Amino acid sequence: MRYASITERLASLGSEKWAIHIEARRRKEKGEPIIELTIGEPDLPPDDALLAEATRAMHAGRYRYSNGRGEPPVVKALVEKYSKRRADITSDNVLCFPGTQTALFAVMLGLVEKGDAVLVGDPLYATYEGVIRATGADQVTVPLRAENGFHMQPDDLERAVTPQCRVLLLNTPHNPTGAVLTAGEIAAIGEVCRRHDLWIVCDEVYEELVFSGSFASPFDDPELAERTIVCSSISKSHAAPGFRSGWAVGPADFANRLLSVSETMLFGVQPFIADMTAYALTNPIDTSAKMRTAYKRRADRIVTALGEAPGLTPLSPEAGMFIVVDVAGTGMDGEAFAWALLDEEQVAVMPGSSFGEGAGDFIRISLTVPDERIDEACRRISALAARSGFRKEKRA
Structure with missing residues (x-):
């Protein structure tokens, strides 16, 4: 069969x-x-008020077919959220999707196709390559270097651009490294995108989890407004990944053109989840504040513990719910180390190879378990590193 x-x-x-x-x-x-x-996967549950709102909405009959653009309450809430950042935002700029992943898939489908190319930093989130290649477009990587704190450099972006490039897929705060771009860095990156007439698709799902300082986005720069599309969700900010509630916000012409694509795929999201999302966006919920405190504390514990282990170099994140650790000093790459860690120490981490060629010597550790489990995991990771003997084996 074909x-x-x-x-x-x-x-x-x-x-x-x-x-x-x-x-x-x-x-x-x-x-x-x-x-x-x-x-x-956050270790905090969603706030009780969100669960109560979803339950209320279901019992009120909010389980029927939805609006293709998004249910009016959540569209209104998103307009309120993003108009605080840019005054020109209306409902014409908003599209709702079940999660950031679906939003990214639909957005890419609307911007590129075979013969085009998408620029993306490397390391990169594990699903980005699939989102890009699903369209038929090629992926062009821009190196994100540890010595620069994994912050994208405009010169590296400039060197990577080809005539086929149509989009820069930007992720700040960044997964897996936790890097957070400054407004100045974004302006310099944006200037490259303006010169080459590139769209900027910015995944901002970790916006609420910046440990210190302010969050910056190309969406907020008037010079980049016509070319920037933000994708995000409540999965991380409100500890609600299983509810699958996300969105894309961008130029009105883009949103209107993509609406038929969205409607062909989904024709809306679940109304009761939309009501819960609207509540989350318009009420004071302290979930993200609690997570910021916990994840920063756990990242610091890992830096202290693994910084003393032979062959390991933990790199402090600036945001998010992960930390990356360079394991090259053990004589193993990230893939071999991660499998050995699971087999020998019963600790599961992600190998850097899942996040691009530039992360091959790293592992990614989630910060979403209690402190005592983090401490025990660090003891086991350190034990593996101590007996690694600069091994070169790689799991078949």
Whole structure:
């Protein structure tokens, strides 16, 4: 039988990148005492008020077909949120989706196709390559260097641009490294995008989890407004990843053109979840503040503990719910170290190879478990590093 070419383009870009996470879950189900530090699943539950609002909405009959652009309450809430950042925002600028992932998929589908290319920093979030290649476009990477704190450099971006490039997929705060771009850095990156007439698609899902200083976005720069599209959700900010509630906000012409794509895919999101999202965006909820405090504290504990371990170099994040650790000093790359850690110490982390070639010597550790589990995981990670003996083996 015949299949569409998209199945080939995405053949190794799905669950294969999460092989260690999937295997760790399998072992946990068998009763093994795995410390799971793989995915960004907050250890705090959603605020009780959000669950109460979703329940209220369901019992009020808010489970019927939805508006293709988004339910009016959540569209209104998003207009209020983003008009504080830019006064020209109206409902014409907003599209709602079930989660940031779906928003990114639809946005890319509306901007690029075969023969085009998308620029993205490397390291990069694990699903970005699939989102890009699903469209038929090529991925062009821009190196994010540890010596620059994984902040994208305008000169590196300039060197990476090809005539086929149409979009820069930007992620700040950044996953997996936790880097947060400054307004000045964004302006310099934006100038490159203006010269080459590039769209900027900015994944801002960790906006509420910046540890110190302010959050900056190309969306807020009037010089970049016509070319910037923001994608985000309540998954991280409100500890509600399973509710799948996200959005895209950009130029009105873009949103109007993409509406038919969105409606063909989904024709709206669940109204009761939209009501919960509207409540989350318009009421004081302290979930993100609690997470910021906890994740910064846990990141600091890891830096202290693993900084003393042989062959390991933890790199402090500026935001988010992860920390990356350079394991090259152990003689293993991130893939080999992560599998050895699972097999020998029953700790599950993500290998850097899931996040691009530039992260091959790293592991990514989630900060979403209690402090005592973080401390125990650090003891086990340090133990593996101490006996690594500069091993060169790589798991087959």
